[in-house]
Amino acid sequence: MFINASSLQIARTRTPKPITPNGELVFGESMTDHMLVVEWTSSKGWDSPKITPYQNFSLDPATGVLQYGFHAFEGMKVFKDEKGKIRLFRPEKNMERMNKSCARMSLPSFDEESVVELLKKFVKLEERFIPSERGFSLYVRPNMIGTQQSLSVGPPNSALLYVIAFPVRPFPTRAMHLEAVEHALRTSPGGAASKKHSPNLAPVVAPAGLQQTLFLFSDIEPVAGKIVQYINEAGTMDLFCTMNIFFALKTKAGQKELVTAPTGSIILEGLMRLCVLELARERLQPQGWCVSERKYTIEELAEAAHEQRVLEVFGTSTAAVIVPIKSIGHTGGLIKCGPRENEEMGPVGRQMRGWIESIQYGDENHPWSVEV
Amino acid sequence: MFINASSLQIARTRTPKPITPNGELVFGESMTDHMLVVEWTSSKGWDSPKITPYQNFSLDPATGVLQYGFHAFEGMKVFKDEKGKIRLFRPEKNMERMNKSCARMSLPSFDEESVVELLKKFVKLEERFIPSERGFSLYVRPNMIGTQQSLSVGPPNSALLYVIAFPVRPFPTRAMHLEAVEHALRTSPGGAASKKHSPNLAPVVAPAGLQQTLFLFSDIEPVAGKIVQYINEAGTMDLFCTMNIFFALKTKAGQKELVTAPTGSIILEGLMRLCVLELARERLQPQGWCVSERKYTIEELAEAAHEQRVLEVFGTSTAAVIVPIKSIGHTGGLIKCGPRENEEMGPVGRQMRGWIESIQYGDENHPWSVEV
Numbered sequence: 237m238f239i240n241a242s243s244l245q246i247a248r249t250r251t252p253k254p255i256t257p258n259g260e261l262v263f264g265e266s267m268t269d270h271m272l273v274v275e276w277t278s279s280k281g282w283d284s285p286k287i288t289p290y291q292n293f294s295l296d297p298a299t300g301v302l303q304y305g306f307h308a309f310e311g312m313k314v315f316k317d318e319k320g321k322i323r324l325f326r327p328e329k330n331m332e333r334m335n336k337s338c339a340r341m342s343l344p345s346f347d348e349e350s351v352v353e354l355l356k357k358f359v360k361l362e363e364r365f366i367p368s369e370r371g372f373s374l375y376v377r378p379n380m381i382g383t384q385q386s387l388s389v390g391p392p393n394s395a396l397l398y399v400i401a402f403p404v405r406p407f408p409t410r411a412m413h414l415e416a417v418e419h420a421l422r423t424s425p426g427g428a429a430s431k432k433h434s435p436n437l438a439p440v441v442a443p444a445g446l447q448q449t450l451f452l453f454s455d456i457e458p459v460a461g462k463i464v465q466y467i468n469e470a471g472t473m474d475l476f477c478t479m480n481i482f483f484a485l486k487t488k489a490g491q492k493e494l495v496t497a498p499t500g501s502i503i504l505e506g507l508m509r510l511c512v513l514e515l516a517r518e519r520l521q522p523q524g525w526c527v528s529e530r531k532y533t534i535e536e537l538a539e540a541a542h543e544q545r546v547l548e549v550f551g552t553s554t555a556a557v558i559v560p561i562k563s564i565g566h567t568g569g570l571i572k573c574g575p576r577e578n579e580e581m582g583p584v585g586r587q588m589r590g591w592i593e594s595i596q597y598g599d600e601n602h603p604w605s606v607e608v
Numbered sequence: 609m610f611i612n613a614s615s616l617q618i619a620r621t622r623t624p625k626p627i628t629p630n631g632e633l634v635f636g637e638s639m640t641d642h643m644l645v646v647e648w649t650s651s652k653g654w655d656s657p658k659i660t661p662y663q664n665f666s667l668d669p670a671t672g673v674l675q676y677g678f679h680a681f682e683g684m685k686v687f688k689d690e691k692g693k694i695r696l697f698r699p700e701k702n703m704e705r706m707n708k709s710c711a712r713m714s715l716p717s718f719d720e721e722s723v724v725e726l727l728k729k730f731v732k733l734e735e736r737f738i739p740s741e742r743g744f745s746l747y748v749r750p751n752m753i754g755t756q757q758s759l760s761v762g763p764p765n766s767a768l769l770y771v772i773a774f775p776v777r778p779f780p781t782r783a784m785h786l787e788a789v790e791h792a793l794r795t796s797p798g799g800a801a802s803k804k805h806s807p808n809l810a811p812v813v814a815p816a817g818l819q820q821t822l823f824l825f826s827d828i829e830p831v832a833g834k835i836v837q838y839i840n841e842a843g844t845m846d847l848f849c850t851m852n853i854f855f856a857l858k859t860k861a862g863q864k865e866l867v868t869a870p871t872g873s874i875i876l877e878g879l880m881r882l883c884v885l886e887l888a889r890e891r892l893q894p895q896g897w898c899v900s901e902r903k904y905t906i907e908e909l910a911e912a913a914h915e916q917r918v919l920e921v922f923g924t925s926t927a928a929v930i931v932p933i934k935s936i937g938h939t940g941g942l943i944k945c946g947p948r949e950n951e952e953m954g955p956v957g958r959q960m961r962g963w964i965e966s967i968q969y970g971d972e973n974h975p976w977s978v979e980v
Contacts, residue, residue, distance in 0.1 A: 262760075263758075263759065263760050264670065264760045265759075265760075267670060291669075292666040292667055292668050292669070293666070293667050293668075293669060293674075294665070294666055295664055295665050295667055296665075297639075297643055297662070297664070297665060297751070297770055297772050298639060298772060301673070301674060302673060302679070302751065303681065303749075305679065307674070307677065375759075379674065386636040386637050387635065387636025387747075387749060387774070388634075388635050388636045388637075398669055400669050400670060402759070456828070463828070
């Protein structure tokens with residue numbers, strides 16, 4: 237699994253691309269000049285890493301990733317602070333999760349520290365593509381594909397780790413409506429939805445259509461023994477991502493509670509979910525909030541909304557940070573989720589977004605922000 | 609969705625490959641000389657089909673199939689009969705299923721008759737690679753990949769349908785042991801396991817390891833209201849495939865019954881499963897068999913085995929046709945599945961295999977076999 241970061245070879249492009257003006261950026265379409273590639277074979281392990289001009293791959297039609305979905309990916313953002321310094325945000329967490337995804341997909345593991353080192357060198361080389369304007373960032377996509385050239389189903393004997401990047405604009409903070417669905421799931425218990433893996437995306441597009449979806453999971457409530465619908469996570473086509481979901485509530489006893497579903501095989505282990513939980517425990521708990529990772533049903537939400545106990549609801553994702561949810565449609569009717577008529581985001585979401593962004597852009601000196 | 613099969617352009621290879629001797633064939637490794645490709649864009653629909661020399665694709669690192677799993681595939685076999693005629697086996701069924709898979713993955717639909725026409729022209733051109741020896745065949749892999757060059761998650765605006773092929777040897781008929789698992793599933797209700805889609809394969813490799821797996825699904829038994837473990841299907845690394853599972857039993861009342869699980873979102877809609885059901889209804893039912901598509905639990909199987917009512921168990925797949933199962937390990941112990949000590953396959957499996965092969969190789973004149 238060792239990757240020798242110090243053996244990095246860099247071949248610079250001879251045709252540098254023009255910089256797309258911030259106002260014209262479209263998600264996923266203005267790639268930077270270069271890409272980082274590291275080849276792996278079962279016989280020799282990881283080859284020397286290379287940075288090359290961004291270019292097409294030449295892939296045999298029988299290649300593993302084209303046949304059987306041997307694939308894992310990550311999404312992370314890189315920021316330029318006020319002094320022009322480049323900052324990664326918890327890159328070790330992305331690499332840790334990517335290694336877990338790779339293990340689940342029978343792809344090779346890699347040493348995470350070396351890849352963080354390589355990411356730093358890559359984004360430094362692409363520095364001119366990182367926007368300086370607040371809210372903008374460089375989206376970095378590490379990807380691993382199985383490259384074995386056989387139609388046998390089995391662990392790949394060769395793979396390619398590669399990293400590409402493009403600048404992105406901030407996501408809108410317009411409050412969103414979600415439609416709850418129980419007929420379509422990304423996967424099931426024992427499945428691989430907690431992993432960043434291509435197959436978890438494509439099957440979501442058709443059932444979700446172009447709307448925003450809240451995924452429910454029917455299961456037996458262990459105490460009463462009846463079937464309930466647990467709220468899992470959300471899939472959103474507008475924002476191109478899966479989101480974890482947080483509910484800010486008052487309990488029947490009047491306690492303020494911030495709730496999100498526990499992770500497991502059916503819920504993405506979102507990095508932004510982790511950040512919100514950690515910040516909430518550090519900064520909201522002292523203000524009297526109870527922070528809970530627990531199963532939460534759509535029936536409970538509907539009841540809380542009916543009793544005016546829903547303060548606000550928001551989704552979390554790397555791409556959008558905090559996405560306010562204004563309402564959820566389900567078979568029982570429309571659940572209103574809290575923000576007042578004239579505001580798009582409630583105070584908890586606003587505070588979280590502020591805290592996270594001030595760490596990302598280096599306003600606050602914090603160990604999560606890693607200077608290049 | 610229209611594809612103009614008559615506009616097919618053929619570019620023949622200038623470097624024909626040597627034919628691999630039958631005895632040296634390894635599954636998925638000896639590709640034929642050519643491939644069939646048809647490009648699609650959302651603006652222009654399907655382009656003219658082409659047969660070109662087998663060659664690498666040039667794919668942008670941001671291509672949809674490499675990022676989000678926009679992919680669907682089929683597996684089918686082509687046979688040479690005693691007179692040297694080429695025979696496809698129910699190709700319209702593969703194309704029908706592939707169209708369903710594509711719809712689930714937001715990939716474009718295609719007219720099935722045209723692609724069957726193109727498949728005929730393709731296998732005719734590759735005739736010299738189709739082995740004449742009984743039991744051998746040409747394995748044909750139609751594949752569709754999303755080729756959009758963007759990291760936005762949304763329906764692909766371009767795609768590539770392509771077909772590659774390689775000769776295969778018969779699969780061994782050695783009776784197999786399966787280990788029942790409940791901790792790993794290919795997907796869940798609402799998921800996409802019924803579809804031939806890459807993501808359904810890669811996540812299976814790690815939990816299954818190199819053993820043969822019987823996938824169970826825990827659910828509530830509607831009458832008694834208790835949780836039971838339904839038998840879904842099997843995944844096998846040795847044979848590189850997902851199999852449907854059939855149980856030949858005697859009921860408590862002494863009735864002979866052939867049972868398999870009903871399809872739905874959690875079970876592959878196997879073509880060989882369909883063939884076995886249709887042949888059983890036509891040829892076994894008149895012999896006093898009851899043919900059932902119904903949910904079947906591991907507890908029922910264990911009880912039937914204990915009471916000596918299990919006659920035989922077999923899996924079905926395009927690659928292997930009939931795979932005899934000798935035993936199933938699960939938390940309750942070892943379930944013996946019927947074949948006598950000195951035989952690998954029971955009489956029902958042997959008969960089915962014989963009927964299917966005699967249709968495939970044209971011994972029996974039957975509408976399922978399509979002459980080229």
